[in-house]
Structure formats: structure tokens, C-alpha cells
Amino acid sequence: MNNSGGIKHIVLVGEHLPLMMSAAILSSQLADQPVRISAVEIKGKVNSQVECTGSEFIPLCDILKLPFQAVLSQSQGTFSLGQRYLYEQREWFVPYGQYGIQTADSEFMQGLFRLLQQDHTIQIESACIAIQAARQGKFAIPPASRPDLHQALTFAVNLDASAYAQQLKQFALAHKVTFLQADHVTATRGKNQHIESIKLDGQQNITADFWIDCSGESGCLTDDEDDIATGIIDAHWDKLAECIIEDPASIDQPFNQLQVTSWGWLKKSALTERTGVQLEYASQQVSEAEINQWLSDYLSLSVGQTEKIVHRQNQLQMRKKVWRGNCLLVGSAAVNNSKLFFSELFFVQAALIQFLGLYPSLTNQAINAHYFNQQWQQFVDEANDYVQCHYWLIEQQEGKRELMVSATLQQRLEMFQRLGRLPLANSDAVSDNAWYSLLTGMGIRPQQPSLYLSNLSNEQLHHSFIQITSSIDNLVAGMPRYRDFYQQFIRS
Numbered sequence: 001m002n003n004s005g006g007i008k009h010i011v012l013v014g015e016h017l018p019l020m021m022s023a024a025i026l027s028s029q030l031a032d033q034p035v036r037i038s039a040v041e042i043k044g045k046v047n048s049q050v051e052c053t054g055s056e057f058i059p060l061c062d063i064l065k066l067p068f069q070a071v072l073s074q075s076q077g078t079f080s081l082g083q084r085y086l087y088e089q090r091e092w093f094v095p096y097g098q099y100g101i102q103t104a105d106s107e108f109m110q111g112l113f114r115l116l117q118q119d120h121t122i123q124i125e126s127a128c129i130a131i132q133a134a135r136q137g138k139f140a141i142p143p144a145s146r147p148d149l150h151q152a153l154t155f156a157v158n159l160d161a162s163a164y165a166q167q168l169k170q171f172a173l174a175h176k177v178t179f180l181q182a183d184h185v186t187a188t189r190g191k192n193q194h195i196e197s198i199k200l201d202g203q204q205n206i207t208a209d210f211w212i213d214c215s216g217e218s219g220c221l222t223d224d225e226d227d228i229a230t231g232i233i234d235a236h237w238d239k240l241a242e243c244i245i246e247d248p249a250s251i252d253q254p255f256n257q258l259q260v261t262s263w264g265w266l267k268k269s270a271l272t273e274r275t276g277v278q279l280e281y282a283s284q285q286v287s288e289a290e291i292n293q294w295l296s297d298y299l300s301l302s303v304g305q306t307e308k309i310v311h312r313q314n315q316l317q318m319r320k321k322v323w324r325g326n327c328l329l330v331g332s333a334a335v336n337n338s339k340l341f342f343s344e345l346f347f348v349q350a351a352l353i354q355f356l357g358l359y360p361s362l363t364n365q366a367i368n369a370h371y372f373n374q375q376w377q378q379f380v381d382e383a384n385d386y387v388q389c390h391y392w393l394i395e396q397q398e399g400k401r402e403l404m405v406s407a408t409l410q411q412r413l414e415m416f417q418r419l420g421r422l423p424l425a426n427s428d429a430v431s432d433n434a435w436y437s438l439l440t441g442m443g444i445r446p447q448q449p450s451l452y453l454s455n456l457s458n459e460q461l462h463h464s465f466i467q468i469t470s471s472i473d474n475l476v477a478g479m480p481r482y483r484d485f486y487q488q489f490i491r492s
Contacts, residue, residue, distance in 0.1 A: 001246075007035055007209040013185055013198065013221055014214030015042040017161055018052060018331035018348050020168035022214045025352045026065050027175035038178045038208070040185060040200065042215060047245050048339065050276030051161040052080070052206050052256060052269045054346050055096040055154045064171060068157075073490050074167060075159040076272040079254050079482070081134040084439055086259040087393070093255070096154040097130030098433050100468055109436055110450035111461050116440075117449065118458050124440055129153060129472045135254040138479035139486070142330065149475075158256070158269045161486075181205075185220045193325040195221060209401065209460030212326040214348060220329050222319070237264050237280040237391065240339055242307045245299055247275040254482045258340065260394060261298075267340045280314070280340055313337070322376055323369040328355055335380050338387045350379060350429075372409070374392040375427075382429040386407040386438070393442050413444070418444030 010030075012022050023039045030037070061068040071077065082095035096440055100108045115122050122207075125131040129152045133139060142149035173179065182200035190196045197207045198221070250270035256269040263281040270276075277299065281291055288311050296306040299458040322334040330351040331344045354375065358368045388409050416439050422432055453461070479485075 004050040007346065009036045009038070009208040010210045010212065011198070011206060011208040012039045012212040012214060013042070014040075014212075015216060017048070017089075017165045017168070018214035018216065018344060020165045020172065020347050022212055022330060022352060023172035023177045023179075024064055024168040024175075025060075025349065027172050027177045027337040028358075029356050031175060036171075036178070037176070038180065038206070040180045040182055040198070040206070041483060042185070042220065043181050043183055048161045048344075049242060050269050050271060050278075051159045051164050052156070052267075052343055054156050056344060056346060056349055057157050058155075061347055066167075067169065067490075069489065071159070071167060072157055074382075075163040076274075077157045077159040078155045078251065078270045078272060079139055079486065080158055080256050080270075081130045081139065081254050082152075082256075082437075084134070084255050084257045086257065088260070090441075090443075092437070093125055093128070093131040093134060094434055094441065095128055095130035095134070096156055097128065097152045098154070099124070099436070101129070101148055101152050101471065107450060107452050109432075110420055111447045111453055111456075111464070114449045115458070115461055115465055116445060116452060117339070118463070122465070126469045127472065129475055130155075132316070132472055132476045133479055134253075136476060137252050137254065137482050138476055139254045139482040141484045141489075154360065155254075158271055161270060171192070173207045180206075187213075187221050189325075191404070195325065195327050209326065210472070211456055212352075213327055214331045216332050222324075222329060237282055237338070239281055239283045239316050240312045240314055241279045241281065241288070241289075241295060241309055242277065242312065243295065243299075243301075243305065244274050244276050245301065245305065246273065248256070248273050250275045251483050251486060252313075252481075261294075263294065264394075265340050265390060267307060278337065278340055321373045322351070323355075323372045325369075326365065328372075335383070336377075338390075341387050342383055344479075347380075347383075351376065351484065354379075378425070379427040379429045381406070381408060382425055382427045385436075386430045386434070389413075389438060389442070413439070416446065417444050418446065419448050420450070 010026065012026070014022065019039055019041060023037065027037050029318050039422070042463060058068060061071065072213070081097065082093050085092050085325050087092065097111065102108070110128060112124055116124060125135075129149070133153070140153070141155075142153050168178070180200065182204075184201060186202070187195050188197045188199070195208075195211050196207055198211075198391055199205050211221055215221070247270070250273060253270055256270070259266045259268075261279070263279060263286055265280050267278045268275050268279070277295070279291065279295065291307050295301065295309060319329055321332055322329045328351070331348045334351065354372060358372055385408055387405055388405055392405055392409075408423070415421055415423055416435070422435055
């Protein structure tokens with residue numbers, strides 16, 4: 001990494017997991033740089049009880065050189081092959097792994113869509129090894145001798161958030177990050193909105209060359225004038241209720257579950273013999289007490305368990321510029337995202353990796369910031385479109401008023417419905433595979449077949465489909481039960 005001579009001291013301000021992950025990533029990747037890193041921990045704030053990572057968890061462990069087996073064990077973690085969706089009488093999976101087996105076959109999905117047009121008895125999920133394994137309660141990590149299966153069986157993990165945060169903090173401490181604590185922080189700004197210093201609890205003064213704000217929705221170091229409402233879901237699903245319940249059967253299900261209820265989307269995420277439950281709802285339609293009663297009835301909670309339900313406000317504001325002056329915002333301080341469909345750490349990790357790729361000197365910060373903000377906006381826009389699909393489904397299916405969707409989401413829906421393809425995007429916020437799975441599960445069927453496959457007959461496509469699904473069935477049949485695999489994995 002190039003030396004950034006103008007930056008000698010970076011200060012992070014935040015709380016809980018976003019702060020610890022930021023400290024871990026920066027201290028790891030800037031270890032060869034002459035830069036000091038300090039982290040100011042805002043006391044008394046915990047964002048979540050369960051951390052549902054995405055498939056980026058393993059690459060992060062590789063970056064930090066952390067053995068993910070140890071992280072999983074110490075954080076009471078479990079594996080997840082994807083999300084199982086339940087909507088009225090329908091259900092479908094959105095897996096982390098790809099469809100088929102060969103990653104290089106870019107037209108594989110187009111062949112599946114064409115078969116769906118010809119034969120409505122075909123189940124697209126039978127062509128995905130991750131879905132088949134999840135449905136049968138099986139799991140295995142592909143061996144090094146089967147690189148062809150690595151993308152097909154991509155997985156994520158669920159972790160106890162407090163335990164994971166402590167692990168990342170210990171990692172950062174070992175990489176010489178200095179931690180400070182404060183109840184509140186105030187910033188002093190100079191010209192061009194550059195932060196000159198911060199004061200902790202009105203007493204201790206700290207200066208730095210660059211600042212990372214991972215303080216969540218409060219945005220400790222941000223300027224209020226930089227907020228902008230998204231105007232899409234301001235009146236919907238603005239609160240999140242969360243609790244953890246004892247669940248010995250959780251270890252039998254290598255997937256998370258998303259279900260539409262009378263109040264919104266409900267998510268269940270498995271930990272070791274426990275399940276984290278999250279419900280997004282609109283506070284204008286129902287009170288916290290009513291939600292508590294509904295969850296108590298639905299989950300058969302005791303009085304003591306009901307009292308432990310926590311309600312949090314969802315972030316509904318976006319920032320025009322997440323890198324402004326000498327300060328970068330990461331996590332929910334920077335984006336309007338749903339805790340159900342994206343982990344906050346997904347955005348923290350993505351922002352910091354993009355930042356490190358542009359690791360700035362003071363002479364070119366303005367150029368770097370401008371480029372970063374442009375690229376970041378594309379990333380967040382796609383993630384928000386993915387979230388909006390879930391709300392759009394509810395509104396459309398229940399015959400409510402039409403939900404306003406972005407122009408990019410409208411284009412995505414129309415292109416997929418017509419051609420079975422997605423607009424080209426420069427961001428990696430959502431994989432094409434996730435879009436295909438979600439849109440197909442919602443009942444959207446492409447109308448026009450692929451011209452690229454026009455030289456293949458339906459019989460040829462069907463024969464290939466049978467061969468692939470047979471191979472997948474054989475692979476899944478040879479997998480151990482998830483509970484057995486997990487217990488052996490932890491012991492080893």
C-alpha cells in the first residue's frame with residue numbers, strides 16, 4: 001500500500017461491532033504504515049444481539065488472518081446457506097451459493113428460465129446444491145480438491161454480536177489500537193468542514209489527521225445539514241423489535257428464515273441452541289406493547305422473555321456525502337439499510353475496503369472523496385433497491401397503495417421480467433444470483449428466451465438440466481447432517 005505521508009493519526013468514533021470491525025480492519029491493513037490509530041468507544045450502546053454476516057465473512061477472516069473456526073466457536077456461531085422465504089402459501093430460497101456447478105457458465109440461468117417457460121413442473125431450486133442441502137438439513141464445506149464447488153456452496157454465519165465484538169477488539173488491541181471511552185463526543189470544525197479536534201465528555205481533547213465515524217444513526221462527527229431523506233420508506237417499517245429465544249432445534253437448520261407476518265417481515269437467525277428473532281414494523285400502525293404481545297403469542301414467550309424484547313429505530317436518512325472533508329462515515333451512520341436483509345457490518349467492511357484502496361494523502365483528499373462518494377452511491381443504491389423489492393412484494397400482493405420504487409429498481413424489474421437479465425452494474429452490493437433467486441421466488445417469469453441459446457433445442461436443455469440436478473442430488477446425498485457436521489467441526 002502506498003505511503004500516505006500526510007496522515008499520521010486516524011481516530012475512529014463509534015460503538016459496538018461497527019467500531020470494533022473498523023479498528024480491526026484498519027489496524028490490520030495499515031500495519032506497515034507510519035500511522036497511529038485510536039478508537040473512541042461510545043459507552044452504553046449495543047446495536048444488536050445477533051450478527052448475521054453475509055458471504056463476505058470468510059474473505060474478512062482471510063484479510064485479518066483470523067481462523068474462522070475459532071471465531072465461530074467463541075461466538076456461538078452457526079452456518080447459513082441462505083434465506084428461506086415464507087409468504088402466505090409460497091416459499092422459496094435465496095442462497096449464497098450459485099446455481100449449477102460451473103461458475104464460468106454465464107448462460108446457465110438463461111437456460112433454466114427457458115425451461116421454466118416450457119415446463120411449469122420444473123423447480124429452479126433443484127439446480128442449486130446450497131438450496132437442496134439446506135432443505136434436507138445437510139451441510140459440508142467443499143474440500144480443496146473440489147474448487148468447482150466453492151462458489152456453489154458459499155455460506156455465511158450467524159454470531160453472538162457481543163462475543164464477536166470482543167474478539168475483534170482483542171484483535172485490534174493486539175495491533176496497537178488505543179481505545180478510549182466516552183459518554184458523548186463533540187467536534188470542532190475548521191475551514192472546508194474539516195474536523196480539527198473532538199472533545200470527550202467536555203474534557204479530554206483529541207486531534208487527528210483523519211476521522212472515521214462509525215457511531216451509528218447518531219452520527220457523532222457529522223453535520224446535520226448533510227442529511228437527506230430517501231423518500232421511499234419513511235412511513236414504513238421504521239422500527240425493529242428483537243429478542244433471543246431458547247431453541248435446541250436451531251442447530252438442525254443451516255439457514256435463516258424470513259416470513260411475512262401481519263406487521264411486516266420477521267427474521268429468524270439460528271445460534272447454538274438459540275434463535276435470534278427480529279421483526280420490522282411500522283410504528284404508525286402498531287405500538288411497542290402490541291408488538292410485544294404479538295411476538296409473545298407467536299413465539300410462546302414467558303413473561304420474563306417478553307420483557308427482554310428490545311425495540312430500535314431504523315435509520316431512515318441517507319447522507320449526500322459519506323466522505324466529507326477529513327471524515328468518512330461507515331455503517332448505519334452512512335446508509336439507510338434494513339437490518340433484516342443486510343448486516344450493518346456488510347457496509348462497514350465494504351466502505352473500509354474501498355477507502356483503503358484510495359488510502360489518501362492530504363494533498364488529494366478532495367479528489368479521492370469525490371470519487372469515493374460516486375462509487376459508494378452506486379453501491380448503496382443497489383442495496384436499497386434489493387431491500388425495496390421486499391416491501392414492493394408486500395404492497396403488490398396485498399393490494400395496498402402502490403409503493404414508490406426507484407427508477408433503477410423499476411428498470412431492473414422490467415428487464416428481468418422481459419429478458420431474464422439484469423442491468424449491468426459497477427457495484428457488488430448484491431450478487432446476480434441473489435437477484436435471480438429473489439425475483440424468481442416472487443413469481444416473476446422472464447418472457448423472452450435467450451438468443452444465445454437459440455441453437456439448443458428444449459430436449460438438449462432438458463437433458464443438461466437432468467444431468468446437473470442428478471449430480472447435485474448425489475452430492476447432497478453424500479453430505480453429513482448439519483448437526484453432526486457442526487459438532488465435529490467445533491470439536492476439531
